[in-house]
Amino acid sequence: MMFAAGYALTLAGNLLLLLLLFTVKKPGLAKRLLLLAVVVNMLWALANLGFAVELLKPHWMMQAEGLRGLLWLLFTCSVLKQDLVRLRELMLQPVTMMVIVLPAVAIALPWLLAIELKWLFLLHTVIALVVLILLETLYRQSGEQRWHYKPLVIYLGATSLYDFVMFADATMVNQMDPLYWSARGYIYALLLPALVVGIRRIKHWGIEIFISRDVVLHSTLLLAAGGYLFVMAVAGYAIRYFGGDWSGPVQLVLLFLSLTLLAVLLLSNSFRARVKVFITKHFFANQYDYREEWLKLSKTLNASEKSLPKVFEKGLRCFLQAINYDRGLLLKCKGQQLDVISATGSQPLTEVEKEVLQQLQMFLRQKHWLVDIEELRYKPFLYEGLKINHAILNQCRFQLVVPIYQDEQLWGMALMHTSQTDRIRLDWELRDYLSAVTAQVANYLFHYEAAQELAENAQFAAFNRMSAFVLHDLKNVLAQIDLILCNAEQHKDNPEFIEDTFETLQHTKTRMDRMLRQLTEKKESQPSTTKTTDLLQLTDKVIQQRCHQYQPAPVVQKLADISLPVDEEKLCNVLYHLISNAQQATADDGMVTVRVGMAQEPGFALIEIEDNGCGMSADFIANRLFKPFDTTKGNAGMGIGAYDAKNYIEKIGGRLEVSSTEGQGATFSLFLPIA
DSSP states (O other): OHHHHHHHHHHHHHHHHHHHHHTOOOOOHHHHHHHHHHHHHHHHHHHHHHHHTTSSOHHHHHHHHHHHHHHHHHHHHHHHOTTOOSHHHHHTSHHHHHHTHHHHHHHHHHHHSOOOHHHHHHHHHHHHHHHHHHHHHHHHHTGGGHHHHHHHHHHHHHHHHHHHHHHHHHHHHTSOOHHHHHHHHHHHHHHHHHHHHHHHHOGGGSOOOOOOHHHHHHHHHHHHHHHHHHHHHHHHHHHHHHHGGGHHHHHHHHHHHHHHHHHHHHHOHHHHHHHHHHHHHHHSOOSSOHHHHHHHHHHHHHSOOSSHHHHHHHHHHHHHHHHTOOEEEEEEEETTEEEEEEEESOOOOOHHHHHHHHHHHHHHHHOOOOEEHHHHHHOGGGSTTOOOOGGGGGGOOOOEEEEEEETTEEEEEEEEEOOGGGOOOOOHHHHHHHHHHHHHHHHHHHHHHHHHHHHHHHHHHHHHHHHHHHHHHHHHHHHHHHHHHHHHHHHTTOHHHHHHHHHHHHHHHHHHHHHHHHHTTTSOOOOOOEEEEEHHHHHHHHIIIIITTSSSOOEEEEOOOOEEEEEHHHHHHHHHHHHHHHHHTSOTTSOEEEEEEEOSSTTEEEEEEEEOSSOOOHHHHHHTTTSTTOOSSGGGOOSOHHHHHHHHHHHTTOEEEEEEETTTEEEEEEEEEOO
């Protein structure tokens, strides 16, 4: 039975290799022939086992030898002819037809003629020699790819060389040497890892055998346990050999203590964790070259940007480059809403995707987790506490959701997706890597946001300083008016005084008009009492008291009666600024329409201000419209009106949307929360 054990090991090894090959999804001629060759290897090992236990005659064993030689010769020819993708094309090659003649004869001849075994031994000697010649050709032609093909050449070369020696000896003595035959099974089993390594190295075959870290961990633990028990057995044998009468109890005690210690080590989580980390670090290549990735990320982030949208775009690009994805979105939390602040190769979010993100947002506020939508779909138990409608996950285009936190608060998230074939699995290594990338990108984004806010505060400080000069001018104007009033009673009948008074008033009016145009509603008003206000009446009041003197006259359309608790003074300022801007952007014979009603979106009232004026470009809306102190009116404006309007609407939980086309007008939509 010791003779048959080697072939049993070969059978088990080829069975395991076959199962690993079945996990490969990519088709290809190399994979098909390799699968057949491994199956034939199993049949060959089984035939030798049958011969060892006297269940099969030598005839069947030699048939298995011929079939095995045929398949491995075909496989070697397919490796030499890499450009062929069909078996028929391979079979029609002259070289292929020449080399498969011998194994075909070895299979067919015993069925046609009563032939002695020595002639079959001779045929298999020549077959082994042909394999060696083909391997020598393959190794010479591989050139720079020799490192990839070396394990395959070692496996087939060593086995074929052994077969050549064994069959040549059998041919000379007219029988197979039992020693050669029995050792052959062990040699084939021991050389099988070289075949596995060769399969992994040659990537263009489309075959990639994966051995998980857990399998290596368990195998390592079993190997260590076997080595430990072997050492203990040797120690026990030495005690028994030299110890005399007392050796038996000591050997028993040593065996018991060694087994107990082994059980403690294998059951220890810390020991297993240390072994796993050691294996991962020293025997597995990392998925990423962290040094190169970190240098690439640092180089990208070091490039300066002045525009905040460009900063957001660069941050998103860093996320995508980190894992070689091509599409993504960067979202920022504003209250309970998520605004898209940057997009690369992505379509706008659908309503279903927005619903999924709203549910994910609540979960990510509690737990700082990275979310893999595919993993969530098939393994929801890994995301304990996440309540989501799994029926709509199939409609999500994005795969990875990477949250971004600022001071432990959810700032936003990056959504990334790519084609199905290029997607990567979110394992522990990728989670750690993306967490490190997120920390760097988040610091970059927060730095620019803080710098932007600091610059705005500095501009407000400059505005306040300028206001001090304006107040000084106002005091001078007031002093002139006081002087006129003081002298009016005494000189009211003096024509020269009347003429000077009108001249002074005209100068004062011109001066005040200039200051008012510069400062109207530019200063943040003091907080006033919030009260329930009729939006239609408030709109009419603003138009009648503050906008009626400008052309074109606004037209109000009532779509619904709505009363909301608002800060009347602040909302008046917002409406006045937007309506007056629309008037200034529209010709005198143009149209400015103000609509008051309910929004289609539940929970919001809507005020729309529409004009058919000059309109705005998408770039102006995105980068300049709401930027403080950026104005197109020259010295006549300070450029903070739109900023104030948007800031106030967002503070009360609403939003301000703008749609415009250059030369066709613009529409400002104010969404005001009902509750």
